[in-house]
Amino acid sequence: MQLATDIGGTFTDFVVLSKDELRTFKLPSTPKKPSQAVEQGLKGMKPSMLSHGTTVATNAVLERRGARCALITTKGFKDVLLIGRQKRPSLYDFTCTRPKPYVERDLCFEVEERISFTGETLKSLEKKELEDLEKQLHKADIKAIAVSLLFSFLAPEHERKIAEHLTNWPISLSSEVLPEFREYERTSTTVLDAYVRPIVSKYILEIERIFGDRFYIMQSNGGVSTSNVARQRPINILLSGPAGGIAATHFLGELLGLSNLISFDMGGTSADISMVLDSQPQWTSEGEIAGLPVRVPMLDINTIGAGGGSIVWLDEGGALRVGPKSAGADPGPICYDKGGKLITVTDCNLLAGYLGERGLLDGKMPLKSEGAHKMVAELAKKIGASHNETLLGVQKVVNSNMIRAIRLTLAKRGQDPRDFALMAYGGAGPMHACALAFELGIKKVLIPFLPGAFSAYGILVSDxxxxxxxxxxxxxxxxxxxxxxxxxxxxxxxxxxxxxxxxxxxxxxxxxxxxxxxxxxxxxxxxxxxxxxxxxxxxxxxxxxxxxxxxxxxxxxxxxxxxxxKRKKILPKLKDKKSTEAKSTRKILFEDGLRTAKVFERDKLTLNFQGHGPAVLEENTATTVIPPDISFKVDEFGVIHMEVG
Amino acid sequence: MGTVQRRTAYSPNIKERVDASCAVFDAQGRMLAQAEHIPVHLGSMPLAVKYTKKYFEGALKNGDQIVVNDPYHGGSHLNDITLIKPIFLKGKIMGYAVNKAHHSDVGGKSPGSMPSDSRYLEEEGLVLKPTKLMESGLESKEVLEIIEKKTRNPKERKGDLRAQIAANNTGAKRFLFYLQKYGLAEYNEFVEAILNYSEIRVKSAISIIPNGTYEAEDVMEGDGITNDPVKIAVAVDVEDEKVKVDFTGTARQVEGNINSPFSVALSSVYYVMRCVTDPFTPPNEGCLRPIEVNIPNGTLLNPEPPAAVSAGNVETSQRIVDVLFLALSQALPEKIPAQSQGTMNNLLVGSSEFTYYETIAGGEGAFSFREGQSGIHTHMTNTANTPIEALETTYPLRVETYELIPGTQGEGKFNGGLGVRRAMRFLGEEGTLSIISDRRKYPPKGIMGGGDAKVGVNYLVRKGKMIALPSKTTIPLKYGDLVVVETPGGGGYGRGRQKT
Structure with a gap:
């Protein structure tokens, strides 16, 4: 038995492979102690291998919960992080400031030494310097050290000398973390490595204890490494959150013979957009977290605040806006009936009939439309539109936010969306996919199996x-x-x-x-x-x-x-349920008005089933909406293919 | 709504260089959207399009691209080269794709084309009135040849110009894609809607400013030729949803190069209005409608040719912002920050072999709700620094210090930000140093009782001896010279002491 688990903001997803059969389940995440949900999910199971995706490093940075760090630089340059590239993040908005560095200024220390641009030593590092430094560090009560000297990527000797001398602390050397030029970006990356090192190390040991051995951990580059190696270089897992889904998109694309794919993962709070071009995921070495550069190669993912929980609002000019703020999981959308008062995308999707009243998670999370209906009626009045126009308006706005992000992702690499197929997953992705494809001129839309746990599946199969x-x-x-x-x-x-x-x-x-x-x-x-x-x-x-x-x-x-x-690729073995009948119908709002759509249970559909929109395919973790006149087909792997336009 | 307008030209090259902006205009020359990169381009792009339209009335063809940098035809300073591409559909101009980028050298009397002591525009480099760089899709050999002949590193010029051409082509393609997708009727509806929308947003923000006339003045510390202060005066008249900005009382144009072309003054006004009204309004022609600007001809802020202007864009623009904020602080005391460093600290080192240009950050003024940031570019510029490891690999220079200077901030309820010390040793045989800076005599002021910041300092260490340098200077450099620029801090906000 093999098991993959992916910790998200709301749920911790599990994908279990046992005797060639894949199944998935979700548990509520335990943000205070993320390993708890993993431990709970693993209870009673003895998988031979565990593959794990975690946001423990990401959250430590975003919530500033990392280690108290010192930075050591060449004399004259201790403010390298504070000055950065000397730019302000917003030209006109005075409330927007540069993110504070993860090392305080009084924890930045300088040493006398200098390497030239040819790698020649202009001033060597004396032992006396190191002894003085050590004394200061002891006083500073720090938990980790980052070292970034000028031109250390050409001559790492001075950095190594520091590491050899300061053995009391975990230490990250810029010549090892990122031996590349551009001192600010290298220093930023090195500091982040040091900042999350103690927390990641502790977390990995915790999971190793639960699982009983070393395990695979998902990295920002779309591949896994074993936990003992990840612990050495924690920076590599910093932006691994959405990486699993792209690894899965890549693999499925290969299987289906599609070389150009847009990976579109829309969940509760955000949408992650990335692409596979000529059968290769796209990497970047210009990543960022919280506005700070992280220059290790990672999958090039554009994350925007567009998800089911994204909040609908009116701006100063009276224009309808959606996100980036999200109602999260608690209180969540109004229709969760947990005290949410702000209209979200999910509320509008429910009122438009995209989601059924039976709700999410196979009926375990029923949705109530009454409160949302009232609030949307109020909003409609304010903007002087009909109820239905308002619902369509919300969809248009959130969709155009995502369309813009997709366009940007492709334009950065000189690509045209019309040459791509769209792979849509995440809880909300399959609902919005066709509308995006229309607008972008994309001809083919794919909804993979397990769309709500596709990222966890990706962790299981990534190389x-x-x-x-x-x-x-x-x-x-x-x-x-x-x-x-x-x-x-x-x-x-x-x-x-x-x-x-x-x-x-x-x-x-x-x-x-x-x-x-x-x-x-x-x-x-x-x-x-x-x-x-x-x-x-x-x-x-x-x-x-x-x-x-x-x-x-x-x-x-x-x-x-x-x-x-390469790791072994596992496909779900599907039991052919032979069903061709819709279980019910419901009214769905499309651009040309209300239409009666057939509602199918996706898991019961026979393979190679073909149908036409308007239709809805419901399953445990996601809902697929197929607009009128779009034909769809279930292939031999259970993937839904839609031909758009 | 706004789908068409929000797509603008996108070129990673232009993005990476950062000192560049892109915009899309409609057939009437109204700006529909601008990618926000550099505030100083805000007002100049619309003017460049206006002049170009007039200049070529009826003579533009499909595939043409116009190059222009003449500050008297919508340019800002000669280094900023604008490319304008008319977008054709079925033989008719439907709009314009435009972008503007700072070129590191455009010829003239000193490397980098920003001499501190120029007196005529021609001394600052090649002046291009609106000229066809692309004719019906083909590069004009003659124009390229002129550019190559008159500039110091023609290969780089060619590369950057080609990137600009490519960016416009992308913008035009996207523009046509949407135009055809939605059709002309719907497109026209979008255009009017988005322009009106921005206008409404800006107007509603202006209506919050109390009615009245607010006056202020300040000076530039010399024009590069003499050290006499040069006055900038403004009266801002707010009436309901409209703002009139009148610079009557400002000094006559000067002999040196701190003259600011009309387009630059306009950009500074738009910048300030965007900050104090609604920074999130889509930037287009609608934002500009409620704002009227009057600048008498022949003055510092609306000079007549052939006045030199290279420092107007990079220095005087900052002072215009200071003066406008000072005036508006009478109306909006809570909203206006203390003065920021008020200069860009332009540093140029060059020889026949290379040109190195950098602007150096300083302190930001404090606000009613937060302290000022340290070592950051403020107001009219936001260009990135050159990494030390890139700089030393490329030029005969070694950076010895790049740090914040504690004590340079103005104090108050909130402190201003710190200035920066950048010290570089020149390792070439011989070269020229130009510094164009300000706020070396009169410090950035605090506001609402907050303290003033420290002024900046420029000096040279030659053979162990310190030589003070003025705020604007061009001098020869020798091997081993250490050039030190210390930039001003930002002023403090409010009486009292910042809690830490």
């Missing part, structure tokens, strides 16, 4: 991935030896990590790539290390920015190495 990088900063021409050298170094790190996960390196695939740019540019493009890298770079530049300059010299910025070990 073992690690990434390594090093800045070089030299002209590309003539850098062959340097590249070789770097790759050797990175390969050694990769082998070491594989080894500590009990994997031999022959079962791993390695992918080397380079970050390149035209000399003088301030941004770089990642290109796989193919025989004609130059040509590949020009092509990619052309595709992304609309022009290329083949006669210009290239500059090599970073060398990167990815290692990947």
């Amino acid at each position: 073992i991935r690690s990434s390594y990088s090093k800045s070089v900063l030299s002209p590309f021409t003539g850098a062959e030896n340097k590249i070789e050298e770097c790759l050797d170094e990175l390969m050694n790190l990769a082998r070491r990590d594989l080894d500590s996960q009990g994997i031999t390196s022959d079962s791993a695939q390695f992918l080397s790539s380079l970050d390149l740019r035209y000399k003088g540019q301030s941004y770089e493009i990642n290109v796989a290390l193919v025989p004609d890298v130059k040509e590949a770079f020009h092509k990619k530049h052309q595709a992304l920015y609309g022009y290329a300059m083949p006669s210009e010299p290239l500059e090599l910025v970073n060398v990167r190495l990815f290692s990947m070990v």
Whole structure:
């Protein structure tokens, strides 16, 4: 038996694979002690492997509950975090300020030392400096240390010397966490690594105790690593929350022969948007958390405040707005009947007939429409629209927020939505998917099996991935030896990590790539290390920015190495229930008015079933809405295919 | 509503460079949407479109893109180059995609094209009146050749211009996609609705400001040629839902380069109004309707050619903001912050081989509800710094200190932010240093009883000897010189002491 569990804000999802059969269940999350829900869910089960997705690091950062940290920098630069890139986050809004660094100013210490841009030591680090530093640190009562010296990615000796001297604290070195140039971003990443280190370490030990062994943990890069390796580099799990769903989208896309997919995960509070392009998930090394840079490679995910719980409001100009604020799970939407007073997307979806009164979680969470109806009537009066126009208006606004986010995600990589299929999941994704597809000109919409637990399923099937990088900063021409050298170094790190996960390196695939740019540019493009890298770079530049300059010299910025070990992919074995009949009908509001839709129980539908909208497919954790004139089909894996437009 | 308007050109290149803005205009030249990057571009883009439309009346073709940087034709300073692409459908202009980006050098008498002591526009670089850079989809070789000949690093210019062309193409494509999807009738309805919507929002915010006429004045510390103070005076007249801003009483245009083109003054006014009214209103022509601006010809803020203007955009614009806030503080004492550093601390080091340009952050003024931030760009600019590790790899410079300066803040119920010390050693054989800064004599003021901040300081250490530098200077550099710029802090808000 294998088990995956994914901790969300509201629910902790479990996916259990036993004798090739997949089943899923949900337990309420236990935010005060997240491992409690995991322990509860594991009770009475003896899985051979546990795969786990956790937001423990994310929440520690967002809620500022991490360790009291010190930062050590080169003399003259202790304010690197406070000054940052010297920009303010909002041009006109005085209430919006830069996020405070995760190290207080009086816990930033300087050491006399200096490395030049060639890696040469201009001023060496004396032992006396370290002794003084140690005394100060003892007084400061800190729980972790981050070290980030200028140009340490070229010459890590000084940072290592500090680590060797300060053995009393957990320590994160910038030359190990992110050996790349740009001191602010490197320092920020290193500090976050140190900040969450004690909390992550404790949490992992707790889960290891519950499970009884080391386990797989989901990382921000869309792959897993074993818990002992994750503990060494906690920064890698910082933004792993939505990663499982994208890993699952990627895998399902491969299975169905679809190479371009938009992954759209809409839950209670937010929508996560990402894409798979040419059968590859898209990574970025320009991630952020709470407005602070995290530059380790991670899946490129655009998260916006659009979910079922997103609150409907009127702005100063009287325009209808939705989100980003959410009613959360408690009190939640008005229709949860737990004291919520603010209209949410879920309330409108219920009134429009998208959701049935039977409610969520197989009837365990009934929904009441009365209160929501009253509030929407009031809102309709205020904006001078009919009841139905108001409901449609809310949907239009929340949908256009998501459409804009999808467009942006694709535009960043020079892509057109019309070349993609939309994979929609999460509790609310399958309800909104068709409306988005219409607007974006997308022809095909897919609703996977287990849409409400798809992210947990993704954690179960995602591969073992690690990434390594090093800045070089030299002209590309003539850098062959340097590249070789770097790759050797990175390969050694990769082998070491594989080894500590009990994997031999022959079962791993390695992918080397380079970050390149035209000399003088301030941004770089990642290109796989193919025989004609130059040509590949020009092509990619052309595709992304609309022009290329083949006669210009290239500059090599970073060398990167990815290692990947495939894990076994498990598909749910479906029992064919043979049903072709709708269990009931209900009125649903579409743009052209109320229509009578057939309501099917998704789990009972026969494979290869075909039907037409207007229809609703209900299941345990999600509801799929199929507008009029859209045909749909259930394939052999239980995935719903809709042809739009 | 607003679906069409909210899509604007999007180019990661322009985004990464940050000192750039994109916007979409309708066929009448009304701004429909602007991506918010740099406030100083707010008022100048609409003017550039207006001048270009007039200049080429009827002579624009499908596939054309117009390049313009002339401050007397809607430009701000010569480094800011605007590209305008008319968007055609069935032979008719339906709108314009526009973007503007700061180019690191456009020729002129000193590297970086921002000499501290220029007296004529031509000394500051290549002046481009509205000119076709793209003709029917093809690059104009002659225009590119002129740009290449008259600027210091033509390859970089070409790259940046091509990025700008690409950005406009993307904007135009998206614009047409939506236009065709919704049809002309619905599009026109959207346009009117979104413009009116913004107008209503701004008007309702103005109506909260008490009626009255509010006056204020302040000075620039010299014009780059002399050290005489140069006055900026304003009267802000608020009447119900309208605001009239009148700069009568401001000094005549000056010999040096702190003259601010009309477009820059306009941007500063729009910036302040956006801050004090409703910062979340979609930025478009509707926002500008309730605001009337009068600036007499031939003055510092509406100079006549060939006055030099390179510092107007980067320095005088900050003082215009200070003066406007000072006037409005009489009406909105709770809403107006103490003065921020009030300068951009422009630092240029260059030689025949390279040009390095940077603006240095300082202290933000405090507010009635919070302290000012330290080491941050305020008001009319928001450009990122160059990472030290990038800078040292690219230029013969070594940064020795980059830190906040405790004690530079103005104190009060809430303190202002701290200024920044940036010290760099020059390691080239010979070069030129230009500094264009202000607030070296008269400090950023506190408000509502809050204390003033410390002024900034510029100096050079040569062979162990300290040489004081004025707020605006251009001097030769020698190997080993240490250039130090200390930026002003921000003023404090309110009497009393900040609780910690």
